[in-house]
Amino acid sequence: QRREIGFMVRSVHRIIETDWKSVMPPPKALGTNAFVTGLLDLDGDIIQLLDVELLLSKVYPESVDAREVLLSPMEIETLRNLNILLVDDSMVARKQLSDVLDAKDISYHVTSNGNEAMETLVRENDSGQPIDILVSDIEMPGLDGYELAFNIRDNKSLKQPYIILHTSLNSEMSLSYANQVGANEALTKFDADELLHAMLRAAGEQAG
Numbered sequence: 001q002r003r004e005i006g007f008m009v010r011s012v013h014r015i016i017e018t019d020w021k022s023v024m025p026p027p028k029a030l031g032t033n034a035f036v037t038g039l040l041d042l043d044g045d046i047i048q049l050l051d052v053e054l055l056l057s058k059v060y061p062e063s064v065d066a067r068e069v070l071l072s073p074m075e076i077e078t079l080r081n082l083n084i085l086l087v088d089d090s091m092v093a094r095k096q097l098s099d100v101l102d103a104k105d106i107s108y109h110v111t112s113n114g115n116e117a118m119e120t121l122v123r124e125n126d127s128g129q130p131i132d133i134l135v136s137d138i139e140m141p142g143l144d145g146y147e148l149a150f151n152i153r154d155n156k157s158l159k160q161p162y163i164i165l166h167t168s169l170n171s172e173m174s175l176s177y178a179n180q181v182g183a184n185e186a187l188t189k190f191d192a193d194e195l196l197h198a199m200l201r202a203a204g205e206q207a208g
Contacts, residue, residue: 020144038141053090069193084108087117087136100192114143130159133202138167146181153182162202
């Protein structure tokens with residue numbers, strides 16, 4: 001059963017619309033337990049963006065258990081034969097994604113931003129082992145998931161992967177736009193069963 005969570009605030013001072021290209025990564029000096037996923041320079045004022053995934057992992061510390069997801073031996077073997085790339089700027093989200101695949105002994109690559117993901121895609125493509133499935137967060141500083149998907153589709157030298165965009169924001173607009181930029185699917189975080197079955201759909205399409 002998917003849990004929907006909201007945040008109670010004392011008041012709203014101002015609503016700001018921006019894109020993730022304007023968001024800077026937080027300084028490494030903050031460490032891995034700071035509840036900050038990025039910084040925004042707003043007319044000289046530095047705004048800290050809340051790391052929702054890290055906060056929720058503290059409030060609801062139960063782990064995502066992919067061992068409860070029932071897959072046949074053939075389905076697991078199918079996923080083990082694919083070249084998979086995971087992309088997320090959140091350390092918590094990367095661990096959740098990794099735990100799902102580790103539970104089924106499925107190998108993968110993992111990066112923390114869109115630029116590293118593009119480098120991995122090109123490197124694997126040039127080595128003759130192109131990425132089959134890309135699972136990427138949407139909300140990332142720098143090159144966000146939308147731009148990453150668009151850049152991949154625009155790069156005709158790449159063998160095109162099946163793109164699954166992942167978001168912690170339950171927004172129909174976000175999911176609709178994901179399809180417009182070339183993603184095959186868009187999922188709301190975080191459901192291990194949903195993710196693994198999306199990967200199986202990807203395997204079927206790649207095989208076809």
